[in-house]
């Protein structure tokens with residue numbers, strides 16, 4: 368059965384906005400990380416990895432139990448590099464001991480996206496820490512060396528449509544790949560900490576060359592120093608995916624709207640929030656300054 372959301376008792380919008388602000392202020396403060404990209408992209412990746420272990424067939428994995436906090440999950444080779452995001456969040460967890468790990472990991476992704484000028488992401492609390500025995504086994508996160516068909520089959524486990532899959536992968540406008548983490552390198556050129564539809568524009572406009580990188584893995588490189596993973600490139604090789612890539616390359620608002628919906632679905636997969644009130648929409652730091 369689905370996990371029933373149980374919000375941290377007595378906590379409301381103001382309490383969670385305080386957690387949002389603490390994360391957002393630390394993001395601004397520690398801007399030198401990863402060649403001045405900052406922690407934003409890494410926090411977004413953490414929120415996806417803690418949710419991407421979900422399997423709708425037995426409702427295992429997913430963001431509910433906050434089991435990333437156990438070595439069994441954190442040491443999954445697919446999570447290499449996310450130790451940075453986890454370390455970033457440790458003082459936040461200490462300052463707000465009442466928030467569950469699942470709520471903290473997902474709220475941190477929402478905060479990072481909004482502070483990087485992404486869409487407003489409605490967010491609901493209620494994830495409850497589970498035991499290490501409930502941590503999913505390694506191997507549930509995707510393999511970047513595969514093609515579009517693999518991507519469609521992989522996300523089928525979450526019940527995502529072609530449109531939702533393409534929208535979600537638009538998050539690869541953020542940050543970069545690191546050879547020591549995943550065996551893929553670059554790009555410094557397009558590595559950004561601003562959320563836009565550039566991933567789609569670059570996919571369609573750059574002339575991509577398949578090359579072996581220094582780790583012996585094949586990736587697509589462009590003469591501007593941009594890169595794409597084989598799974599990214601699969602979105603323009605597959606006709607059904609490609610039409611959404613073209614839609615989002617032309618219309619950033621449509622991308623923002625569809626990304627918001629797919630990202631909420633990713634973060635909430637496997638959880639029954641029906642007992643809770645409506646979702647919170649947090650103000651950005653800029654909106655609170657004025």
Ligand code: HEM
Nearest residue numbers: 408409412415448509510511538541542543544545548549
């Ligand atoms: C087919 C599915 C996916 C594959 C194979 C994939 C693979 C990867 C790989 C290999 C990296 C580089 C990690 C590193 O070397 O540090 C990466 C980074 C990243 N991924 Fe994905 N990813 C997928 C889906 C997603 C989704 C759904 C999201 C979010 C909604 C996401 C967000 C990110 C972000 C923000 C980064 C940059 C992290 C950083 O700069 O530290 N990815 N991804």
Ligand SMILES: Cc1nc2ccc(F)cn2c1N
Nearest residue numbers: 539540541542543557558594
């Ligand atoms: C700019 C950028 N950021 C990423 C993150 C992951 C990935 F696989 C590719 N990326 C590209 N091209």
